[in-house]
Amino acid sequence: MERKKITKGFWIKLVSVPVLMFFFAYAMVPLYNVLCDITGFNGKTGTVKTEKQYQVNEERLVSVSFFASTSPGFPVQFAPKESSMEVVPGKFYNTSYIAKNTTDEVIYGQAIPSVAPTDAALHFKKLECFCFVKQEFQPGEEVEMSLRFVVEPEMEEWIKDVSLSYNFYKLDS
Amino acid sequence: MSSTNTLDTNNHENHEDHHHAPPSGIGRWLFSTNHKDIGTMYLIFSLVMLFLGGGMAMLIRAELYYPGLQFLEPDLFNNMVTTHALIMVFGVVMPAAAGMANWMVPLQIGAPDMALPRMNNWSFWILPFAGAILLSTFFMEGGAPAFGWTFYAPLSTTFAPDSTDFFIFAVHLLGFSSIMGAINIIATVLNMKAPEMRLMDMPLFVWTWLITSFLLIGAMPVLAGAVTMMLTDRNFGTAFFDATGGGDPVMFQHIFWFFGHPEVYIMILPAFGIISHIIPTFARKPLFGYSSMVYATASIAFLSYIVWAHHMFLTGMPVAGELYFMYATMLIAVPTGVKVFNWVATMWKGSMTFETPMLWALSFVFLFTIGGFSGLMLGIAPADIQYHDTYFVVAHFHYVLVTGALWGIIAAVFYWLPKWTGKMYNEPLAKVHFWLALISVNVTFFPQHFLGLAGMPRRIPDYALQFADFNYISSIGSFAFGLSFILFTYIVVDCIRNGKPADARPWGSAKGLEWTLATPVAYHTFDEPPTRAEILAESQHS
Numbered sequence: 001m002e003r004k005k006i007t008k009g010f011w012i013k014l015v016s017v018p019v020l021m022f023f024f025a026y027a028m029v030p031l032y033n034v035l036c037d038i039t040g041f042n043g044k045t046g047t048v049k050t051e052k053q054y055q056v057n058e059e060r061l062v063s064v065s066f067f068a069s070t071s072p073g074f075p076v077q078f079a080p081k082e083s084s085m086e087v088v089p090g091k092f093y094n095t096s097y098i099a100k101n102t103t104d105e106v107i108y109g110q111a112i113p114s115v116a117p118t119d120a121a122l123h124f125k126k127l128e129c130f131c132f133v134k135q136e137f138q139p140g141e142e143v144e145m146s147l148r149f150v151v152e153p154e155m156e157e158w159i160k161d162v163s164l165s166y167n168f169y170k171l172d173s
Numbered sequence: 174m175s176s177t178n179t180l181d182t183n184n185h186e187n188h189e190d191h192h193h194a195p196p197s198g199i200g201r202w203l204f205s206t207n208h209k210d211i212g213t214m215y216l217i218f219s220l221v222m223l224f225l226g227g228g229m230a231m232l233i234r235a236e237l238y239y240p241g242l243q244f245l246e247p248d249l250f251n252n253m254v255t256t257h258a259l260i261m262v263f264g265v266v267m268p269a270a271a272g273m274a275n276w277m278v279p280l281q282i283g284a285p286d287m288a289l290p291r292m293n294n295w296s297f298w299i300l301p302f303a304g305a306i307l308l309s310t311f312f313m314e315g316g317a318p319a320f321g322w323t324f325y326a327p328l329s330t331t332f333a334p335d336s337t338d339f340f341i342f343a344v345h346l347l348g349f350s351s352i353m354g355a356i357n358i359i360a361t362v363l364n365m366k367a368p369e370m371r372l373m374d375m376p377l378f379v380w381t382w383l384i385t386s387f388l389l390i391g392a393m394p395v396l397a398g399a400v401t402m403m404l405t406d407r408n409f410g411t412a413f414f415d416a417t418g419g420g421d422p423v424m425f426q427h428i429f430w431f432f433g434h435p436e437v438y439i440m441i442l443p444a445f446g447i448i449s450h451i452i453p454t455f456a457r458k459p460l461f462g463y464s465s466m467v468y469a470t471a472s473i474a475f476l477s478y479i480v481w482a483h484h485m486f487l488t489g490m491p492v493a494g495e496l497y498f499m500y501a502t503m504l505i506a507v508p509t510g511v512k513v514f515n516w517v518a519t520m521w522k523g524s525m526t527f528e529t530p531m532l533w534a535l536s537f538v539f540l541f542t543i544g545g546f547s548g549l550m551l552g553i554a555p556a557d558i559q560y561h562d563t564y565f566v567v568a569h570f571h572y573v574l575v576t577g578a579l580w581g582i583i584a585a586v587f588y589w590l591p592k593w594t595g596k597m598y599n600e601p602l603a604k605v606h607f608w609l610a611l612i613s614v615n616v617t618f619f620p621q622h623f624l625g626l627a628g629m630p631r632r633i634p635d636y637a638l639q640f641a642d643f644n645y646i647s648s649i650g651s652f653a654f655g656l657s658f659i660l661f662t663y664i665v666v667d668c669i670r671n672g673k674p675a676d677a678r679p680w681g682s683a684k685g686l687e688w689t690l691a692t693p694v695a696y697h698t699f700d701e702p703p704t705r706a707e708i709l710a711e712s713q714h715s
Contacts, residue, residue, distance in 0.1 A: 003702065004364045006288060014359060018352045018394040025398020025428055029413060032424045071417070112416045118491045169417035 045113050045164075047132075048125040054090030054153050061086050062151055067165035068097060074170040075103045076137055081144070089153040092127060096146045097166065101137035108171040110134050113164060120162045123155035134171055195696050203298075206290035207696065208275045211297050213593075215272025216586075218300055220662065222264035225308075227655055229257040234617075234651040236634055237644050250634035251319035252311065258322035262440070263347045264304055266574065269582045270443040271296075271354050274382045277589065278358060280687040280694070281376045283367035283703040288360035296353040303346035310336035321632055323433070326414035326425040330406045338407065341400045348393045355389035358382055367686075367702035373464060374712050376685055380467050381446030384474045385439050391478070392435035399428045423488050430481035438477040440574060441541075442470060444581025445512060448534045451588050452516050453713065454683040455531035456523030460713045462515040469508035469515075476505045486557045495554040502552035506545070513542055528680070529603040533584035536611055537577065544572025547622065562632075565625025571618045583610075583661070590665065591679040595693025596672025603664050610657040616650025684711050 037046065064087050066080035077100045087093050101107050111131040115121040126132075130145035137143065151162065195201050195210070205211055233253050236245045245253065275293065279286055287293045310317040315334025318324065329337060362383045366375065375383075402413040402425075412418020414425045453460045460466065482490065482498045490498075516538050525531070547569040551560050560566060591597050620643035625631075629640045636644065678688040689711060690698055703711075 003284075003368055006360055006364050010360070010364070014356050014390075017390045018356075021391050021394035022398050025395040025402075025431075028395075028398075028428050028431065029424065032421070032427060036421075110417060116489070118489050122491075167416065171417065 045115050045121055046123075046125045047129075048127055048150065051092060051127065052150075054150070056088060056090035057153060058088055060089055060153075060157075062089055062155070062159065063087075063161045064151065065161065065163045066095065066097070067163060068168075069165065070168045071170065074107075074109060074168050076101050076107055076109060076168060078166075078168050087151055089123075089151045089155060092148055092150045094146060094148050096144045097130065098142065098144055099135070099137060099168075100142040101140060104139040106139065107137040108134055108173055109137065109168045110171055111166045111168050113166050116163045116165075117159060120151075120155055120159050123152040124162060124164065125150050125152060131166060204294065206286070206294055208279050208287045208290070208293065209593075209694065209696065211287075211293050212272045212275030212277075214297050215268045215275060215300075218297075218304075219265045219269035219272060222260050222268070222304065223658065226257050226260035226265055227658060229253045229260070230651065231655050233257060234648040237636070238648040239645070240636055240638055240641050242635055245634060247634050248316060248319055251321075251632065252317040254632050255318045255321050255324075256307070256311075259307060259318075260304075261574070262322065262436070263344075264300075266440045266578045266582070267351055268300060270382075270385070270440070270578075271351070273378075273443060273447070273582065273585050273589075274354075274358055276593065277585075277687060278361060278379055278382055279365065280690065280698060281379050281685055282362060282365065282370060283686050283699045283708070284361060284365035285697065285699050286365075287357050288365050289357045292353050293357055296350050296357065299346050299350040299353075303343045303350065306339050306346070307343040310339050313339070323426075323429060324403070325429070326403065326406070326422045330403055330414055333407075338404065341404050344400045345397055348397045351389050352393050355386035355393075358386045359390075362386075367699075367708060369702065369705040370708050373467070374708055374714075376446075376713055377449035377460070377463070377466055377470075378443070378446035381442040381449075381470050384470050385442045388435045388439045388442070388474055388477065392432045392439065395428060396432040396436075399425065399432065402428070423485075426485050426488060427482065430484045431478075433484065434481040435474075435477045437570075437573070438473055440578045441581075442474070444537070444578050445470065447581045447585040447588070448516060448537055449512075449713075450683075450685065451530045451534040451584055452519050452538075454588075454680050455528060455534070456520045456525050457682045458519055458523040459684075460515070461518035461521075462511070463713050465511055466515055469511040472508040473505060476501065476508070480505065483552050483554075483557075486554050487561050499552060499554045503549065506549055509545055513538060513545075529598075529600060529607055530584050530588035530680075532604065532607045532611075533580055533587065536607075537580040537584060540572055540576035540580065540615075544569055544574075544577055547572065560625060562630055563625035564621040564629045564631055567631050568618050568621035568625055571621070575618070576614055586665065588680070589687070590668055591672075591675035592687060592690075592692055592694060594669050594672065595675055596668050597675040597679060598664050598668035598672055602660070602667075606657055606660045606664060609660065610654060613650045613653035613657060617647050617654050618650075620644075620647045620650075684713060686711050 063084055065084040066082065068078045068080055070076065070078050079098055081096045081098055085093060085095060113126075113129070113131050115124045126147065126149045128146060128148040130147065135145065195207070196204075202210065202214060205214070232245060233250065236243060236250055275287065278284075313334070313336040315336055318329070318333065318337055318340045320328040320333060324340075362375070362379055402411070405411040406413050406415060406420075412420040414420050414422045416422065449460055449466060480498060480501045482494065483502045486495055486498070527535075547565065551557055551566060551569055587598065587603060624640055624643045624647075627640065629636055675692050677690065677692045679692070686703055686708070687694075689703070689707065
């Protein structure tokens with residue numbers, strides 16, 4: 001018997017595996033975002049388009065705490081207006097964050113939200129949020145940025161406290 | 174027992190005309206396409222890197238000998254921790270395993286050489302350059318990488334020194350080298366094996382390396398992708414791992430560990446194959462459960478792709494995610510348990526003798542299992558909250574990588590050294606070396622379990638006073654362990670220079686096509702593939 005020859009097809013198959021896996025690493029980026037949206041993985045919050053009607057149980061109360069932070073090199077003071085609220089799951093609430101540009105330049109920034117515990121992230125939905133778009137701060141300007149959110153009643157009963165935190169990042173323009 | 178080999182002598186008479194003797198001088202090594210020469214170069218490279226990486230480990234242990242800062246600035250300590258790991262993983266264990274594959278896979282499947290000999294040369298010669306680029310970062314402004322071998326973003330993107338770009342390039346090269354090596358091994362095994370050899374006749378070292386190669390071509394490109402994203406994040410304004418631009422640093426960990434977990438099996442599977450040859454030889458029994466060994470190896474390889482996030486239990490995963498990754502991790506214990514059971518069952522009622530390779534193989538089974546059990550403990554999500562990033566993790570992966578992967582490689586060196594060199598090493602001295610290494614490695618790493626359980630964090634140059642005693646013991650053990658490799662090198666050099674001639678089958682009961690060849694192995698072998706009868710006579714089947 002003769003030894004097998006290495007065919008062209010075998011070659012193509014063999015080399016295409018590492019090439020495909022290299023692109024798979026890049027494909028993990030959108031896959032990861034989809035996974036985070038579906039599962040609330042990594043504290044990613046969701047959004048709702050309209051003021052949806054939920055089944056409301058007035059008896060149940062959840063405490064929502066608000067936190068704010070800024071990344072290094074972001075020269076805007078940033079804090080929640082209220083540090084916490086008692087909310088009824090299924091009802092929409094308004095609150096706001098206050099930011100003050102302490103410099104004499106125009107600053108651009110983007111806020112990124114995160115919810116803990118992760119199991120709550122899936123059921124924390126925002127109708128309006130200053131984090132949806134990039135923010136522009138005029139020199140010395142103080143702005144109140146609003147947020148309208150709902151905690152869905154589907155959230156597990158064991159979760160009594162939810163933390164929402166925003167981190168502001170500087171954008172160049 | 175040691176049947177003389179008509180096959181090989183025949184080859185030589187018939188084919189002398191078209192074979193050249195090895196070229197002389199440096200050209201033999203620089204331009205070599207011979208699998209034996211390239212295998213030798215891989216092994217020598219990995220021994221040199223072992224001393225470099227080991228030297229760094231000695232400095233780390235010297236710093237940790239007493240509490241407080243003595244020898245190393247914290248930054249330099251971080252450089253040492255990072256480069257020690259990178260060198261040991263990419264410069265020692267992987268090249269040594271690749272060197273073994275180069276030497277042994279063609280011999281074990283009756284092939285005349287690797288399928289792609291020129292690419293083989295390239296795979297090897299990339300390595301010294303990649304190693305040099307990695308080490309050159311020590312002499313650059315800002316110092317060598319100091320973010321640990323896992324190079325988590327943003328530590329390795331936003332906050333890393335400029336030398337990180339050289340580190341990225343070195344990782345790219347190392348990846349190219351191992352992907353080409355893996356493609357070569359797959360092509361060799363599937364196309365070059367003796368036509369009469371069926372897949373389920375293949376020796377287990379060939380099987381484990383074939384499966385390792387598939388892990389390599391699947392996992393290494395993902396690492397290349399991760400470092401490429403780092404590169405563009407650092408220099409070209411992308412934001413894969415930067416939340417400012419909509420990226421996510423936690424995603425770095427997912428991509429990294431999607432490579433990182435298969436990587437640990439890339440390092441251990443070849444050792445599994447080696448042990449599956451040594452134990453039957455010295456127990457004088459066929460390997461118990463050959464086919465279950467093949468299937469267990471394949472299942473381990475498959476599972477290794479779907480458990481990565483057990484390295485990240487503390488990143489804030491939903492409970493369902495933690496449960497999935499915990500159970501999937503536990504599942505790996507099943508095929509691994511099958512392998513350990515088979516090794517023990519092979520020894521059951523065997524006529525065992527305890528030559529040096531067997532001593533290494535036996536201690537491998539015992540010590541690797543200890544490392545496996547501490548791995549199970551770490552895989553339990555709630556318990557991992559306590560163990561995460563402590564010395565318990567350090568103890569765990571040194572048990573599986575030093576007394577696992579490295580042990581397998583050393584066992585293989587003693588097992589096949591007579592075949593490679595045609596000479597016998599100094600058996601009493603090799604036994605002294607074994608006991609020195611066995612005792613010192615346990616003195617080094619066993620106390621680190623206790624340190625970790627007591628809460629000592631890893632990668633920190635200083636520690637609280639209550640950790641002083643165990644660190645003191647661990648450091649003393651590590652110095653003895655480091656010295657044992659000087660003895661190891663002496664034994665190997667002494668064997669090559671002064672060893673007594675060895676038989677073609679120095680271990681009377683050894684099976685495998687490599688033992689049918691004359692000793693020392695000729696420069697070219699298996700021009701004519703072995704026959705079905707020869708293959709069956711040398712197979713691992715019971």
